[in-house]
Amino acid sequence: MSSQPYAEIGHYITRIDTAMMREGLAACYLLQGGDECAIIETGTHNTVPIILALLAQRGIERGQVKFVIPTHVHLDHAGGVGGLMQALPEATLLVHPRGARHMIDPSKLKAGATAVYGEEAFAKVYGDIIPVDAQRVREMHDGDHVLVGDRRLDFYDTPGHARHHFCVYDSLSAGIFTGDTFGLAYPPLTTEKGPFILPTTTPVQFDPQALKASIRKLLALNPERMFLTHYGAMDAPREPGERLLAMVDDYVALAEKAAPGDEATLLQRLESAMQDYLFAKARDHGVTLSEDELQEALGFDINLNSQGLLVWLQQQQG
Numbered sequence: 001m002s003s004q005p006y007a008e009i010g011h012y013i014t015r016i017d018t019a020m021m022r023e024g025l026a027a028c029y030l031l032q033g034g035d036e037c038a039i040i041e042t043g044t045h046n047t048v049p050i051i052l053a054l055l056a057q058r059g060i061e062r063g064q065v066k067f068v069i070p071t072h073v074h075l076d077h078a079g080g081v082g083g084l085m086q087a088l089p090e091a092t093l094l095v096h097p098r099g100a101r102h103m104i105d106p107s108k109l110k111a112g113a114t115a116v117y118g119e120e121a122f123a124k125v126y127g128d129i130i131p132v133d134a135q136r137v138r139e140m141h142d143g144d145h146v147l148v149g150d151r152r153l154d155f156y157d158t159p160g161h162a163r164h165h166f167c168v169y170d171s172l173s174a175g176i177f178t179g180d181t182f183g184l185a186y187p188p189l190t191t192e193k194g195p196f197i198l199p200t201t202t203p204v205q206f207d208p209q210a211l212k213a214s215i216r217k218l219l220a221l222n223p224e225r226m227f228l229t230h231y232g233a234m235d236a237p238r239e240p241g242e243r244l245l246a247m248v249d250d251y252v253a254l255a256e257k258a259a260p261g262d263e264a265t266l267l268q269r270l271e272s273a274m275q276d277y278l279f280a281k282a283r284d285h286g287v288t289l290s291e292d293e294l295q296e297a298l299g300f301d302i303n304l305n306s307q308g309l310l311v312w313l314q315q316q317q318g
């Protein structure tokens with residue numbers, strides 16, 4: 001675990017490193033409103049003790065946590081939900097209507113993740129997934145809201161990365177917890193041109209038109225900042241958002257260009273096109289990391305994005 005897993009980022013929000021795979025890959029957040037708290041994103045099952053240790057360190061009783069809020073049910077966001085709900089007796093799970101049943105019975109999630117990552121990596125990275133009692137689950141629809149103390153959280157349906165994805169607008173920070181809808185931006189890739197943002201197309205529900213509509217929907221709320229799961233707070237999100245929209249189109253073009261040819265080597269072609277594209281974009285953006293460092297920073301996403309585009313291409317062919 002990192003020596004600094006917790007960072008106070010203002011507005012009574014603490015960024016927590018989930019310790020998934022490496023430091024700085026995936027975050028979750030503790031949000032405080034008066035005597036009440038919410039946990040937004042949970043990381044994996046292995047993140048649960050890190051979150052509980054923060055509560056203890058802050059003198060927050062476990063019963064003060066009112067809500068656990070994964071933006072969608074991919075396991076870097078929701079893998080810790082079951083374990084966390086067991087430890088937080090008063091918490092209600094707020095989840096997208098399309099994700100709820102997978103939190104109550106996670107067997108399909110587990111099978112899906114094992115298919116993408118392989119058995120061994122699944123066990124190491126995700127640990128376990130524990131079911132949640134259906135009575136503690138509340139489905140949040142587009143336009144619904146809750147209060148955490150006196151801060152209001154508004155929920156917006158944002159398909160495109162996944163159909164079970166919502167984003168959460170926080171009144172106090174005028175910020176949005178964006179999950180994976182507003183892409184990825186790893187701090188080591190930030191330059192004087194701003195954050196290096198990129199779309200994420202994790203299998204199996206990438207939908208470019210829906211994703212672009214969701215990004216526009218978030219920008220239309222005029223947020224002052226975004227809180228990305230991968231990774232951290234981003235101020236002045238409009239300009240990065242415009243770049244992100246253009247990159248969704250670039251991904252689609254890249255996939256369509258790679259598609260013709262031998263089916264057996266298509267994933268490899270997608271990976272190599274994705275790597276060339278993202279590395280060139282990073283250089284354009286003024287990123288001065290070495291090839292190896294770029295590979296270290298983006299290799300995992302290059303592989304995931306390529307797998308997602310492969311599935312999307314297959315779906316296009318019907």
Ligand SMILES: [Zn+2]
Pocket residue numbers: 074076077179180229230
């Ligand atoms: Zn994610």
